[in-house]
Amino acid sequence: MGNTFSRRVMSEEKSKHPLFKAQIEKATRFQLRKPTPNKTNWDTFYKLSSNENMMGASPKAVAAMKAALEGVYEYDFYDDYQFQDVLADFYNQEIKSGQFITANSGVEVLEIICRGLVSVGSECIISSPTFSPYKNIIELEGGVVIDIPLKLPDYSYDVEGVLNAVTDKTAIVFVTNPNNPTGTYATKDEFERLLDGLPKDVIVVYDEVYFHFVDADDFPYAKDYVKAGNNVISLHTFSKIYGLAGMRVGYGFTTPEIGEYLNKIFRPFRIGTLATIAAYEALKDTEHVEASQKMVWEGKKWLYKKFDENNIQYWPSQGNFVMFKVGMNSLELTSAMLDQGVMVRPGDNFGAPGCIRLTIGTNEANERFWEVLQGIIK
Numbered sequence: 001m002g003n004t005f006s007r008r009v010m011s012e013e014k015s016k017h018p019l020f021k022a023q024i025e026k027a028t029r030f031q032l033r034k035p036t037p038n039k040t041n042w043d044t045f046y047k048l049s050s051n052e053n054m055m056g057a058s059p060k061a062v063a064a065m066k067a068a069l070e071g072v073y074e075y076d077f078y079d080d081y082q083f084q085d086v087l088a089d090f091y092n093q094e095i096k097s098g099q100f101i102t103a104n105s106g107v108e109v110l111e112i113i114c115r116g117l118v119s120v121g122s123e124c125i126i127s128s129p130t131f132s133p134y135k136n137i138i139e140l141e142g143g144v145v146i147d148i149p150l151k152l153p154d155y156s157y158d159v160e161g162v163l164n165a166v167t168d169k170t171a172i173v174f175v176t177n178p179n180n181p182t183g184t185y186a187t188k189d190e191f192e193r194l195l196d197g198l199p200k201d202v203i204v205v206y207d208e209v210y211f212h213f214v215d216a217d218d219f220p221y222a223k224d225y226v227k228a229g230n231n232v233i234s235l236h237t238f239s240k241i242y243g244l245a246g247m248r249v250g251y252g253f254t255t256p257e258i259g260e261y262l263n264k265i266f267r268p269f270r271i272g273t274l275a276t277i278a279a280y281e282a283l284k285d286t287e288h289v290e291a292s293q294k295m296v297w298e299g300k301k302w303l304y305k306k307f308d309e310n311n312i313q314y315w316p317s318q319g320n321f322v323m324f325k326v327g328m329n330s331l332e333l334t335s336a337m338l339d340q341g342v343m344v345r346p347g348d349n350f351g352a353p354g355c356i357r358l359t360i361g362t363n364e365a366n367e368r369f370w371e372v373l374q375g376i377i378k
C-alpha cells in the first residue's frame with residue numbers, strides 16, 4: 001500500500017523535482033524566436049525587426065576586434081573595474097567608476113538589478129506595450145508584475161496610474177524611455193512628477209537604451225537624476241547606436257550606494273575580451289554615432305511623410321524605429337513582407353496588437369520597405 005501511494009504521488013508531481021524553485025517554475029518562459037530566415041531566398045534582404053543599427057557596427061570597433069582576435073586564448077586583461085573606469089571618463093567623471101554596473105548586455109544588467117533588488121512577492125511596475133523580457137526577469141526572482149499600461153490613443157506615460165498602483169510591496173518601477181515598441185516618451189515634467197510621488201525606497205529602473213536617437217527638448221536624461229541622488233538606475237547598451245548587438249555589452253549607472261551593492265553580484269570575466277575592446281572603441285567613435293543619428297532622423301522624416309500622404313496611422317518616435325498600423329492583421333502583414341525580403345516586427349507580443357514596429361534603415365532599406373508595404377496593402 002505504502003508503495004502504491006508514494007508511486008501515485010510521484011507520478012502526479014513527476015515534473016516537480018524537490019530542488020526546483022517555485023518562482024522559476026511559475027515564471028513565463030521568454031518567447032523563443034522563430035528561426036532566422038534563410039537570407040539566400042531573396043536578392044535583397046532587410047532585417048528591420050530588431051532595432052539594430054542598419055549602418056552597421058562602428059568601423060573602429062570592428063578594426064580593433066580584428067586586431068585582437070588572435071589573443072582570445074587568454075582570459076580577458078580587461079575587467080569590470082577597468083570598464084567602469086573607462087565609462088567614468090566617458091561621463092567626464094560626473095558619474096564615478098563604482099556607480100556603473102557592467103555586463104554582457106542590457107538584459108544582463110536587468111538580471112543583476114532584479115537579482116539584487118527583487119524578492120519573492122515584490123511588486124514591479126511596468127507599462128505595456130513595452131520591452132517583453134522585463135516580465136520574465138522579474139518573475140524569475142519571484143517578483144509580481146503590475147502592469148499600468150501607457151495611455152491610449154497616444155501611448156503616453158500614466159504617471160498618476162503608476163503612483164496609484166504603488167503599495168508597500170513595490171520594489172521597482174520600470175520606465176522605458178523612449179519606449180519600445182511605441183517610440184513614445186515620458187516628458188521631463190512627467191518623469192519628475194513620478195519621482196516626486198514615489199516613496200523614498202522605491203527604485204526606478206530607467207531604460208534609456210535608445211537615448212541617442214532622441215531629439216525632443218523635454219526628454220529627461222538619467223544622468224541628471226542620478227547626480228541629484230535619486231534612487232534611479234539607468235540602463236544602456238552597445239546593441240543600438242554602436243551597432244554591437246551580436247557582441248553583447250551593456251551597462252547601467254546609479255547612486256554610489258546602489259552601485260556598491262549591485263557590484264557585489266560579480267562574475268569573473270563576465271564580458272568577453274572582444275566585446276570589451278569593441279565597446280571602448282565604439283565609445284570614441286563619434287563620427288559613427290553622428291552618422292547613425294543622421295540616418296535615423298532623416299529616414300524617420302521620409303517615412304513620416306509617406307505615412308502622412310497615405311493616411312497610415314503611426315506614432316511619432318524618439319527611437320530608431322517607428323510603430324504604425326494599417327487595416328490588416330499584423331501577423332499576416334509581417335509574413336507577407338518577409339516573403340519579399342523585408343523583416344518587420346508585429347507589435348502583438350509587446351501588447352500592441354495590430355501594430356507593426358519598423359526599424360529605420362538606410363535610404364535603400366526604407367525605400368524597399370515602402371515599396372513592399374504598398375504592394376501588399378494596395
Ligand SMILES: Cc1ncc(COP(=O)(O)O)c(C=O)c1O
Binds near residue numbers: 105209236239
Ligand atoms: C527597451 C530595451 N531595453 C533593453 C534592451 C536590451 O538590449 P541588449 O540586451 O541587447 O543590450 C533592448 C533591446 O532591444 C530594448 O529594446
